[in-house]
Amino acid sequence: MKPLGSLARRRGRPRKFAAPSRSVTLTLPETVLATLRAVDADLSRAVVRVAESKLARGPRPPAELVAFRGRAVIVVNPTRTLEEQTGVLLIPLSDGRALISFDESMTVARLELRIEDSLDDRRLSQADRRIFEAIRALLKNARRSGDVTLHQRSIIVLESQRLRKRRSAAKRRNSRPPAKNP
Numbered sequence: 001m002k003p004l005g006s007l008a009r010r011r012g013r014p015r016k017f018a019a020p021s022r023s024v025t026l027t028l029p030e031t032v033l034a035t036l037r038a039v040d041a042d043l044s045r046a047v048v049r050v051a052e053s054k055l056a057r058g059p060r061p062p063a064e065l066v067a068f069r070g071r072a073v074i075v076v077n078p079t080r081t082l083e084e085q086t087g088v089l090l091i092p093l094s095d096g097r098a099l100i101s102f103d104e105s106m107t108v109a110r111l112e113l114r115i116e117d118s119l120d121d122r123r124l125s126q127a128d129r130r131i132f133e134a135i136r137a138l139l140k141n142a143r144r145s146g147d148v149t150l151h152q153r154s155i156i157v158l159e160s161q162r163l164r165k166r167r168s169a170a171k172r173r174n175s176r177p178p179a180k181n182p
Contacts, residue, residue, distance in 0.1 A: 016042075016044060016045065017048065036050070060077060060095075060097060061134060062076065062077050062127075062130040062131040062133075062134040063075070063076040063077070063131055063134035063135045063138060064134070064138075065138060073099060073100075074099075074100055074135060074138055074139075075093060075097045075098065075099055075100075076090070076097060076098055076100060076131055076134075076135065077096075077097060077098075077127075077131055078090050078092065078096075078097065078098040079127070079128050079131055081118075081124070081125070081128040082100075082128070082131060082132070082135075085114060085115075085117075085118040085121075085132075086111055086114040086115060086118065087102065087106060087114065088100050088101065088102045088106070088111065089101045089102060089103075089157065091155070091157060099155075100135075101155055101157060107152065108139065108150055108152060111139070112136065112139050112140075115132050115135055115136050115139075116136065118132055119132050119133065119136070
């Protein structure tokens, strides 16, 4: 039973939401604002409706095929470990997941080997392990399928010079052998 004090009318503006809430300030592109206003004229309610619909879908699988016109690509939950362990570049997608890309020197077979090697590493976190295992399963199933052909395609990736320099420096740091203690 609720205490009588909680039933009493509160002073001030009525609550918009039943759950605890607070005021936040956002800077959004005009196109996003227009889209949110199409969901609800009240922007805060529009944000909540969009967020709740996404939450209702539940968590995404660690890796999955996204199909379009008879073709499919693998999208993953982004993890820096995947980039570092396999040499792939993850291209962020608008839904928070990422597309796997790699340069000409990488092949699908080489990627599968690197994923297998990474799965042998006991230091791999459980979240990363789930992503690696899901990618391995997708590639393995595609390779073994009689009605699927794996193709390696190129995509155009624009990268800032600053980011390229940071990636190069990180690669050099990661490729150095550990210092020996005297």
